[in-house]
Amino acid sequence: MNFDLIYTTIMYIFVFLFGVCIGSFLNVCIYRLPLGESLIKSNSHCMTCGTPIRKRDLIPVISWCMLRGKCHACGAKISPRYTVVELLNGVLYLWVFLHFDVVISPLYASLVSLMFSALIVVFFMDWDTQLINTGVVIFIGVLAIPKYIFCQRSCPTTLTSMILGAFIISIPLLIISLVSHEKAMGMGDVYLMAAAGLFLGAQNIAVAMLIALIVGSICGIILKRINGDSVFAFGPYLSVGIAVSALYGDKIAQWYTDFTGINEMMEETAALITGLF
Ligand SMILES: [Zn+2]
Numbered sequence: 001m002n003f004d005l006i007y008t009t010i011m012y013i014f015v016f017l018f019g020v021c022i023g024s025f026l027n028v029c030i031y032r033l034p035l036g037e038s039l040i041k042s043n044s045h046c047m048t049c050g051t052p053i054r055k056r057d058l059i060p061v062i063s064w065c066m067l068r069g070k071c072h073a074c075g076a077k078i079s080p081r082y083t084v085v086e087l088l089n090g091v092l093y094l095w096v097f098l099h100f101d102v103v104i105s106p107l108y109a110s111l112v113s114l115m116f117s118a119l120i121v122v123f124f125m126d127w128d129t130q131l132i133n134t135g136v137v138i139f140i141g142v143l144a145i146p147k148y149i150f151c152q153r154s155c156p157t158t159l160t161s162m163i164l165g166a167f168i169i170s171i172p173l174l175i176i177s178l179v180s181h182e183k184a185m186g187m188g189d190v191y192l193m194a195a196a197g198l199f200l201g202a203q204n205i206a207v208a209m210l211i212a213l214i215v216g217s218i219c220g221i222i223l224k225r226i227n228g229d230s231v232f233a234f235g236p237y238l239s240v241g242i243a244v245s246a247l248y249g250d251k252i253a254q255w256y257t258d259f260t261g262i263n264e265m266m267e268e269t270a271a272l273i274t275g276l277f
Contacts, residue, residue, distance in 0.1 A: 011102050012094060019093030022117055023086035024060040030085065030124045033133045048076035060086040085120060092116045092243075099247050105154030111143050112246050115199060119239040122192060126235030132188025141195035157201045165197035165205045189234050196242045204249030205242075211252075212241030 025039075032039055044053040051073035057063045064083045071078060093113045100109040118140050126132050144162060147155065170193045177185040197205035216237035223232055245252070257263045 008102060012097065015097045015102065016090045016094045019090035019113070020060045020086045022093075023089030023120075024058075024082075026089055026117055026120050027082050027085050029121045029133075029136070030128070033121070033136070034125060034129045034131060046071040046073060046076060046078075049074035081124075085124065089117055089120055092120075096247070100154065105151070108147065108151040108154040111147050111151065115140055115143055115196075115246065116243055119243050123236045123239040126188070126233040126239075130186070130233045130235075132186070132192055132235050134188075134191065137188070137191045137195045140192070141198050144195075144198040147199060161201035161203070162198050164202040165200055166194045167197070168202050169197055169205050169209045170194035185234065189238060192235060192238055192242075196238075200242065200245060200249060203253050204245045207249040207252050207256075208238070208241035208245035210241070211244050212237040215240050 028039055028044075037043075044058065045051060046053065048071060051071065054072065057067060057072065061083050064078060064080070067078065069078050069080060070076065093116070096113045096116060097106075097109045100112065102109065118136050121136050122132055125136075148157065148159065148162060170190050173185050173190045173193055174187075177187055177190055193205065193209070196208065200208060212234070216234060219237065220232060223229065
C-alpha cells in the first residue's frame, strides 16, 4: 500500500470539497455585496416567493441537484449559476494546489486560492453590476503581505517588484480612467490592478494585463455581435488575466521574451552602448 499516494489523494479531495463550500459563501458575497446586505446573517430565501431556504437545502451542489434546480415551495427555477460558482471554486482550488503542490507549498497555494475566490466575486459582481467591491480588492492586496513574509522559498519576489507591480499597470489605467471620465475604465479596475500587482509583482501583472486585453477584445467582439451592446465591464477579463498569470505568468513571460528576442535585443543594445564609451 502506498500511503503517501493515499494521503495526497485525500488531501486533494479535501481541497476540492473545501473549495466548493467556500464557493457557496462566494455566492452570498456576489448577491449581497451590491445590495449592502450582511454576509454573516443567514437569511437565504427564494428569490421568487421569499420562502426561507431549509437547512438541508443549503448543501453546496448536492441540494441544487436534489431539488432539480427548483424552489421546493413555489417551483421557481433556481439559477444554475450558484452551482457553477461552487464547482468553479472547487476546481480552481484543486488546480492551484496541483500546480503548486499541496505538500511543497501549501501556504502559497492557499494564498493564491484565496485570491482566486476574490477574483470569482469580482468576475460575477462586475459582470452583473459593473461595480468592483473595494473590500474584495483590499482583501487581494492584503494577501501580498503573508506572501512576501512567508513564501519567499515557493515564490521568490522582491519588495521592489511588488511595489513596482502595484503601480506599473494601475497608473496607466488611472490616467485612462481620468481622461475618459471613468467611461473607458472604472476606478474599480485601477484598484484591482494595483492590489493584484502588489501580489503578483511587476512582470506578472504586465502578463495579466496582456491576457486581459486579448481575452477582453475577443469576448468584446463576440458579445457585441450577440447583444449589440458595446458597454461591458472590464473587471471579468482582468480577473481572468490575473488568475492565468498567477499560475503561468513566469512561463508566459519567458516564452514572450524568447519569442520576441527582447532579451538579446537589450543585451546587444547594452553592449553597443558600453562599446561607445
Ligand atoms: Zn420559491
